[in-house]
Amino acid sequence: VGAALNRHVALIGFMGAGKTTLGEQAAARLGRPFVDLDRELERETGEPIATLFRQSETDFRIREAKKTIETLEQRKPAVVALGGGAVTSESVRAALRAHAFTVLVDVDVDRAWERTRGGDRPLAQDELRFRALYTKRRPLYDETADARATDVDGVVLAAAAVHVESASFARLGDLTGAQPLALVADANLARLYGAAAREALGERLAARHQLPAGEEAKTLKVVEQLWRDLRLDRGGALVAFGGGCTIDAVGFAAATYLRGIDWYSVPTSLVAQVDAGIGGKTAIDLPEGKNLVGAFHWPRNTIVDPELLQTLPAPERREGLAEVVKTGLLAGEELWALDDAELVRRSAAFKAAVCLRDPHDRGERAILNLGHTFAHALEASAGYRGVTHGQAVGLGLLAALRLSGLDTAPVDEVLLPRPVRVDRDRAWEALQRDKKAANGRVRLVLLEAPGRPVYGVERPEEEVRAALDALIAG
Numbered sequence: 288v289g290a291a292l293n294r295h296v297a298l299i300g301f302m303g304a305g306k307t308t309l310g311e312q313a314a315a316r317l318g319r320p321f322v323d324l325d326r327e328l329e330r331e332t333g334e335p336i337a338t339l340f341r342q343s344e345t346d347f348r349i350r351e352a353k354k355t356i357e358t359l360e361q362r363k364p365a366v367v368a369l370g371g372g373a374v375t376s377e378s379v380r381a382a383l384r385a386h387a388f389t390v391l392v393d394v395d396v397d398r399a400w401e402r403t404r405g406g407d408r409p410l411a412q413d414e415l416r417f418r419a420l421y422t423k424r425r426p427l428y429d430e431t432a433d434a435r436a437t438d439v440d441g442v443v444l445a446a447a448a449v450h451v452e453s454a455s456f457a458r459l460g461d462l463t464g465a466q467p468l469a470l471v472a473d474a475n476l477a478r479l480y481g482a483a484a485r486e487a488l489g490e491r492l493a494a495r496h497q498l499p500a501g502e503e504a505k506t507l508k509v510v511e512q513l514w515r516d517l518r519l520d521r522g523g524a525l526v527a528f529g530g531g532c533t534i535d536a537v538g539f540a541a542a543t544y545l546r547g548i549d550w551y552s553v554p555t556s557l558v559a560q561v562d563a564g565i566g567g568k569t570a571i572d573l574p575e576g577k578n579l580v581g582a583f584h585w586p587r588n589t590i591v592d593p594e595l596l597q598t599l600p601a602p603e604r605r606e607g608l609a610e611v612v613k614t615g616l617l618a619g620e621e622l623w624a625l626d627d628a629e630l631v632r633r634s635a636a637f638k639a640a641v642c643l644r645d646p647h648d649r650g651e652r653a654i655l656n657l658g659h660t661f662a663h664a665l666e667a668s669a670g671y672r673g674v675t676h677g678q679a680v681g682l683g684l685l686a687a688l689r690l691s692g693l694d695t696a697p698v699d700e701v702l703l704p705r706p707v708r709v710d711r712d713r714a715w716e717a718l719q720r721d722k723k724a725a726n727g728r729v730r731l732v733l734l735e736a737p738g739r740p741v742y743g744v745e746r747p748e749e750e751v752r753a754a755l756d757a758l759i760a761g
């Protein structure tokens with residue numbers, strides 16, 4: 288599971304859908320090689336596709352199928368753009384099922400014709416024939432695709448098995464597999480959406496469980512009770528429905544119950560929709576610290592319905608906005624200025640790409656800690672009271688931008704961070720204890736420019752301490 292974690296991302300679709308352009312962009316985002324099969328065939332034969340096709344369509348199709356299958360059988364996960372007609376071969380479809388996560392690049396027939404008319408494609412010369420072919424191929428594309436997309440964020444999200452769509456909550460039954468499901472919601476979500484969830488899941492709903500709202504869910508006691516209450520066998524799946532705390536606790540329960548069963552992530556808070564719900568990390572807390580016990584366990588599907596945010600209390604929204612600003616700075620785009628549906632989709636896609644590039648957090652996933660070294664220090668020195676995580680992240684981002692020599696306006700204007708009143712020495716100690724400290728040195732995530740993060744950066748101790756001090760009041 289985890290969609291395309293260890294598999295190719297194959298792009299299929301009609302002529303003019305934009306498979307080559309999207310494939311190039313998606314490969315760059317996922318840090319994978321890009322293979323465009325039309326280009327490969329041209330290179331191999333030294334002839335343009337149009338010429339090969341005119342010489343003999345049958346020979347061309349045989350050659351195309353052979354090359355496509357050979358490419359899909361290569362082990363190293365790539366992004367592969369298939370020729371428009373390649374899926375007409377049953378053996379190509381079988382290879383796609385075996386080796387790839389297949390994304391249909393969706394295009395309507397009018398646009399496809401606009402883009403291809405007047406070119407040299409043999410099948411795009413006559414409009415009536417072009418339209419007839421589109422109608423004929425359409426069911427084949429639908430049947431072969433695991434997901435569909437129209438832009439690069441869509442491809443990345445599909446590859447990460449993240450489905451972002453307004454009102455998708457009502458279709459929860461269609462977006463989860465055909466297996467018995469145990470719905471686990473926090474108390475607030477159960478109250479607000481329990482009936483709607485029951486309706487959406489219908490007969491597949493095998494059981495319902497409730498967790499306390501908030502961080503209390505992420506304790507061994509709560510997870511143990513859940514383990515003991517579960518009646519699913521290994522073929523069943525958990526549905527985690529709530530904010531980041533529910534997602535973390537239920538994901539961890541799914542990773543461990545019966546040595547690991549499937550789960551679906553249905554994040555409902557802004558923090559969870561843009562961050563906690565994505566990337567396959569699950570955890571619970573210990574008295575010694577947060578997130579100290581956990582597992583990597585990618586959900587089968589993450590279903591994100593931005594409309595659920597309508598009931599999210601305003602302070603919780605601000606918590607999420609801090610992560611959106613962080614993501615926007617990392618991406619180099621003003622994601623925070625978008626409407627909810629796009630803000631969630633784009634932020635989620637950014638995180639999904641980073642996690643697909645580094646699923647086990649061994650390298651560049653560290654960039655997601657931008658501002659968090661300072662934030663953790665402030666939270667810890669405050670004893671996790673009087674300053675929320677979001678407020679601390681706002682301050683941490685301020686410090687990261689200052690140390691990067693960059694304009695702090697986006698953070699100032701969107702998050703309005705206010706210095707906190709904590710003990711300066713305790714905060715400094717906490718910062719040095721942070722898990723990112725290696726050999727007693729603090730390693731930071733900074734930005735060369737918005738959109739160009741660097742991690743593992745060391746700065747002179749005085750500079751780091753001065754940046755921390757500037758976040759503290761009094």
Ligand SMILES: NC(=O)c1ccc[n+]([C@@H]2O[C@H](COP(=O)([O-])OP(=O)(O)OC[C@H]3O[C@@H](n4cnc5c(N)ncnc54)[C@H](O)[C@@H]3O)[C@@H](O)[C@H]2O)c1
Binds near residue numbers: 530558577
């Ligand atoms: N696993 C990861 O990669 C990851 C990443 C970031 C954060 N996290 C974890 O996420 C947790 C924080 O998540 P959170 O901020 O979502 O906290 P949360 O789960 O406690 O949710 C915040 C509050 O909002 C309520 N709520 C959520 N969605 C709602 C909705 N649609 N309508 C009404 N109320 C709603 C919840 O009931 C809760 O009271 C932390 O424990 C953090 O460690 C994990």
